[in-house]
Structure formats: C-alpha cells, structure tokens
Amino acid sequence: MEDSGFIENSRTQMRRGVLEYSILLILDRDDEYASTIIRKLKDVDIIVVEGTLYPLLIRLKNMGLLNYRWQESTQGPPRKYYMITEKGRAQLRELDAAWSKLVQSIESIRTEKL
Amino acid sequence: MEDSGFIENSRTQMRRGVLEYSILLILDRDDEYASTIIRKLKDVDIIVVEGTLYPLLIRLKNMGLLNYRWQESTQGPPRKYYMITEKGRAQLRELDAAWSKLVQSIESIRTEKL
DNA sequence: TTTGAATACCTTGTATCGCAAGGTACTGAA
DNA sequence: TTCAGTACCTTGCGATACAAGGTATTCAAA
Numbered sequence: 001m002e003d004s005g006f007i008e009n010s011r012t013q014m015r016r017g018v019l020e021y022s023i024l025l026i027l028d029r030d031d032e033y034a035s036t037i038i039r040k041l042k043d044v045d046i047i048v049v050e051g052t053l054y055p056l057l058i059r060l061k062n063m064g065l066l067n068y069r070w071q072e073s074t075q076g077p078p079r080k081y082y083m084i085t086e087k088g089r090a091q092l093r094e095l096d097a098a099w100s101k102l103v104q105s106i107e108s109i110r111t112e113k114l
Numbered sequence: 115m116e117d118s119g120f121i122e123n124s125r126t127q128m129r130r131g132v133l134e135y136s137i138l139l140i141l142d143r144d145d146e147y148a149s150t151i152i153r154k155l156k157d158v159d160i161i162v163v164e165g166t167l168y169p170l171l172i173r174l175k176n177m178g179l180l181n182y183r184w185q186e187s188t189q190g191p192p193r194k195y196y197m198i199t200e201k202g203r204a205q206l207r208e209l210d211a212a213w214s215k216l217v218q219s220i221e222s223i224r225t226e227k228l
Numbered sequence: 229t230t231t232g233a234a235t236a237c238c239t240t241g242t243a244t245c246g247c248a249a250g251g252t253a254c255t256g257a258a
Numbered sequence: 259t260t261c262a263g264t265a266c267c268t269t270g271c272g273a274t275a276c277a278a279g280g281t282a283t284t285c286a287a288a
C-alpha cells in the first residue's frame with residue numbers, strides 16, 4: 001500500500017464502523033429502498049456500494065431489525081422497501097448510546113483526560 | 115450470531131474505525147510503550163488487546179508514521195517506546211479532519227438534513 | 229414484436245484486519 | 259536455579275466491505 005493510501009484506508013474503516021448505525025438511522029425516519037439509502041449516505045460523504053448494502057440489509061432483516069415490502073415503481077422493476085421494526089428501534093437506541101460514548105472517548109483522548 | 119451480539123458487534127466495529135486515529139492521538143502527546151497505550155485506551159472504554167496492537171504499531175512504523183526506541187525498565191525486560199514522526203503528525207491532522215467530518219455526517223443524518 | 233437501455237436485486241471471490249491463543253525472552257526475587 | 263512477572267511477537271480464524279459480474283423486470287423505440 002502506498003503512502004497516502006493510509007488516510008483513505010483509515011477513512012474507510014471509520015465509515016465502516018458506522019454503517020449499520022447510519023442505515024438504521026435513515027430507516028428510522030422513512031422506509032426506503034436500496035438506491036435511496038445509497039444516495040442519502042453519499043450525500044453526507046459516506047460512500048457505500050450495492051455489493052456492501054444488499055448483504056447488510058439482508059443480515060439486518062434476518063436478525064429481525066428490519067422488514068421489507070415490495071412496491072411498484074413507475075419506471076422499472078418493483079422495489080424492495082425496507083422498514084425498521086420495533087426490535088430495530090430498540091437496538092438503534094443502544095447504538096445511539098454507543099456512538100455518543102465513542103465521540104466522548106475520542107474527545108477525552110484529544111483533550112488529555114487520561 | 116445471537117440476538118444482542120449485534121450491539122456488541124457494532125460497538126466493536128465502531129471502535130475499529132478509530133483505532134489508528136486513537137493511537138496517533140495518544141502518541142502525539144507522549145511517547146509510550148504498548149501496555150500504556152492499551153491502558154489509556156481502556157480508560158476511555160476502547161478495548162484493545164496485544165494481538166491487535168502489536169501488528170498495528172509495526173504497520174504504522176513501517177509506513178513511517180511512527181518510530182521507536184528501546185528503554186530500560188526498573189522491573190522487567192526493556193520496553194519499546196513508540197513516538198510519532200513528522201509524517202505521522204501530518205497524517206494525524208488529516209485524520210482529525212476525517213473524524214470531524216464523520217461526526218458531522220452522522221449528525222446530519224440524525225437531524226434530517228438529507 | 230423484438231431489441232436495448234435503464235433500473236433493481238443479488239452472489240461470488242478476494243483482501244483486510246481484529247482477536248484468541250500460544251510462544252519466546254528478559255528480569256529479579258525466592 | 260527456578261519461578262513469577264513483564265514485555266514483545268506470530269499464527270490461524272472469522273467477519274465483512276468491496277469489485278466484479280449475473281439475473282430479472284420494465285418500457286420505449288425500431
């Protein structure tokens with residue numbers, strides 16, 4: 001790996017850490033299908049591709065955190081709209097806490113409360 | 115994977131994302147050897163074990179972001195004190211920016227600036 | 229009616245990386 | 259000289275994001 005690959009790599013790892021969290025946050029607001037989720041994440045510079053998202057959605061669905069319904073589209077094949085379940089919301093609240101804690105932790109290191 | 119393994123798993127992934135960043139932050143303040151780094155991270159609830167840290171320090175050293183010197187200990191074998199390099203500091207500044215951006219991104223999703 | 233472009237969903241193979249577990253080596257005290 | 263404590267390092271495994279490629283549906287244009 002060459003030089004500034006390090007930064008890109010590190011950035012990628014940071015993004016990975018919040019992927020599941022981000023998706024649950026988005027679906028907590030509205031039901032969405034894959035392309036919209038990808039676009040919304042991209043809008044805030046969290047780049048995700050299909051090959052990452054589909055297996056992840058399926059995993060979350062199998063864990064009972066998400067569900068989906070098929071919905072017709074005016075142009076193109078039907079879409080799989082994912083929605084968050086009650087169980088998903090419960091987990092989301094825990095992830096909220098975990099994220100806040102992590103932000104605090106980093107802040108502690110930065111300000112030398114060690 | 116069973117039920118609340120999800121949260122623990124997600125927490126772990128979040129931590130992973132900031133590991134390199136955390137280590138550079140710590141070494142930006144003082145030179146440290148492995149055990150101290152592990153303790154400082156643990157103090158802010160970022161759990162890391164030896165098997166994770168050693169390869170990581172070696173990788174950062176090979177990339178020229180860190181250096182080390184041997185230093186005697188009053189009890190036990192000599193210690194490998196790691197210190198950050200100029201190059202390391204430069205990359206750290208970029209990670210600072212990347213981290214701030216990510217915190218902003220999550221905040222955007224949470225507050226619906228989508 | 230058939231072809232092709234656009235859209236959507238999914239799978240496979242690969243590389244990375246953290247972690248559990250286990251190994252080596254140095255030190256000082258019993 | 260043996261043992262406990264400390265420190266450094268490696269190996270094998272599992273999880274997972276991503277690149278690349280595949281299938282299916284729709285609609286419009288030829």
